[in-house]
Amino acid sequence: MMEKQMIHVIGGGLAGTEAAWQIAKAGVPVVLHEMRPLRKSPAHHTEELAELVCSNSFGALSSDRAAGLLHEELRRLGCIIIGTADEHAVPAGGALAVDRGVFSHNLTETLGSHPLIELRRSEVQEIPTEGVVVLTTGPLTSPALTEDLQRFTGMEYFSFFDAASPIVTGESINREIAFFASRYDKGEAAYLNCPMNREQYLHFWQELCAAEKAELKDFEQETAKFFEGCLPIEEMARRGEDTMRYGPLKPVGLFDARKGDFRAPENQSQRPYAVVQLRQEDKAGQLWNMVGFQTNLRWGEQKRVFRLIPGLEEAEFVRMGVMHRNTFLNAPQLLHSTLQFKKRPTLLAAGQLVGTEGYTAAAAGGWLAGTNAARLVLGLEPVTLPTTMMMGALFDFISSASPKHFQPMPPNFGILPELGKRIKNKQERYGMYRDRALGDLDSWSRGLRASAA
Known part of the structure; x- marks a missing residue:
């Protein structure tokens, strides 16, 4: 022994x-x-x-x-x-x-x-x-x-590039627009959801695609390889107009109970074109994470573009998205x-x-x-x-x-x-x-x- x-x-x-x-x-x-x-x-x-x-x-x-x-x-x-x-x-x-x-x-x-x-x-x-x-x-x-x-x-x-999502304060989210719901009503309605119509989404998508990224500084840009499970939101946007709508912004299963049941046939026209979800970060509900919004945009660009999301027009960011190298x-x-x-x-x-x-x-x-x-x-x-x-x-x-x-x-x-x-x-x-x-x-x-x- x-x-x-x-x-x-x-x-x-x-x-x-x-x-x-x-x-x-x-x-x-x-x-x-x-x-x-x-x-x-x-x-x-x-x-x-x-x-x-x-x-x-x-x-x-x-x-x-x-x-x-x-x-x-x-x-x-x-x-x-x-x-x-x-x-x-x-x-x-x-x-x-x-x-x-x-x-x-x-x-x-x-x-x-x-x-x-x-x-x-x-x-x-x-x-x-x-x-x-x-x-x-x-x-x-x-x-x-x-x-x-x-x-x-x-x-x-091997190395790939990973990114973290921004966090905003709860009091800066417009609750008249954002609504509480979990997808398909599973579990407690603990997500805040910011709905977009088609016009709002397309404007957001265009600005996101055009936004300026931060330099990778210590990393070789030509060798950067994104891990698909944590793809920066701007990279996802550049892959196509609807890529985000089939990813983190998918509107499926999310319903604003304040406006009636979107699942009813007569209300289908009110269904959002895309939805940005926010997840609670702390027990007090003071901090909210932008789900799926890992990003390497410049901080000023993050504020400008993400405030185009309905409900986040006055968002106060306590942590900006960042990007770093992962090694494995x-x-x-x-x-x-x-x-x-x-x-x-x-x-x-x-x-x-x-x-x-x-x-x-x-x-x-x-x-x-x-x-x-x-x-x-x-x-x-x-x-x-x-x-x-x-x-x-x-x-x-x-x-x-x-x-x-x-x-x-x-x-x-x-x-x-x-x-x-x-x-x-x-x-x-x-x-x-x-x-x-x-x-x-x-x-x-x-x-x-x-x-x-």
């Missing part, structure tokens, strides 16, 4: 926070390295652990949705990220969204007070060569560590599904660095990498998860996909093994995926506990 040595986790985002917690929970001492505030990143605004830099939403809450299933798997596995998200949730219809400030502050205090966790505020420029190490530096890995990681892997990184490993060439490097099994990685997309996937990677790091120190075999689970399927995918065309992958039912029979009804099919996943998780967990007894 290996000596009960200290594990080093590099990066205090969602994955790193989760990894450090799982290591300490296993009774192993851990140092969590976070370079903020000594060295700032292009996207972070605070020095808190697990800061949410893009949206405040973890995705769909229902367990018959891909993100929701991953939430439930993590709840059953004792994930501190999801547990804290549940504790500090804000109304968001069918989504799990949090008061981001309280969420991150709570996690920072919880980890900071754990006797087995040492939080070091310093930049790590090289991968430690000894002991068990977990890399969770995310898409904004510092240049020095990026170079060292490139030397270690002996291969080029070619995981199929480098990692096992245990999140260990093939070249060095005592080095693990998790989060967006390994090519998983989304907050919940980062937490899942942190759980697995932290669990396996602790098991290595304790002299136990690393675990793999059943591929019928969303977690297991996700890590199996990133470790076995085609390296040539590897791109970040969010949780989705398409990566799960097919069911034994064909089910046409999508909701029923997803429900069966969920039941199988959670059943296999419970069986796997019982087996794991029995082996450790």
Whole structure:
């Protein structure tokens, strides 16, 4: 059995926070390295652990949705990220969204007070060569560590460009125009919706296409590659007049109850041509995120163009949209599904660095990498998860996909093994995926506990 040595986790985002917690929970001492505030990143605004830099939403809450299933798997596995998200949730219809400030502050205090966790505020420029190490530096890995990681892997990184949406104050939204509703009335009506007629939409689309973008500064513009799951709104607009209306501005299923039931045949003519949705950022409803409006427009242009949206004419922006580089490993060439490097099994990685997309996937990677790091120190075999689970399927995918065309992958039912029979009804099919996943998780967990007894 290996000596009960200290594990080093590099990066205090969602994955790193989760990894450090799982290591300490296993009774192993851990140092969590976070370079903020000594060295700032292009996207972070605070020095808190697990800061949410893009949206405040973890995705769909229902367990018959891909993100929701991953939430439930993590709840059953004792994930501190999801547990804290549940504790500090804000109304968001069918989504799990949090008061981001309280969420991150709570996690920072919880980890900071754990006797087995040492939080070091310093930049790590090289991968430690000894002991068990977990890399969770995310898409904004510092240049020095990026170079060292490139030397270690002996291969080029892939990189894409990611963007964050603006946030406006609730009191600056015109409530005579914006209306509360969730799509198809699912969940609590927790979204504010700004409807557009055809003339308003076309004017907005034309101005958005013509708006001036910010320079990418440190990045090579000719090599910029947008990740389709987080496409800047101006890039989406340039792809065609109706692209936004089939994306984040789709009017389907959104009805203003103040004007009667749009679903009634006699009211179909009143249906909006496009709808901009705003999601609540904090429990008090003082801050609202422009859903799907990730952008790299100049800040002055953002204010000018986004105030063309009905209901946002007087919008007060508390955070403008920003754009930054994301870096991720070619995981199929480098990692096992245990999140260990093939070249060095005592080095693990998790989060967006390994090519998983989304907050919940980062937490899942942190759980697995932290669990396996602790098991290595304790002299136990690393675990793999059943591929019928969303977690297991996700890590199996990133470790076995085609390296040539590897791109970040969010949780989705398409990566799960097919069911034994064909089910046409999508909701029923997803429900069966969920039941199988959670059943296999419970069986796997019982087996794991029995082996450790």
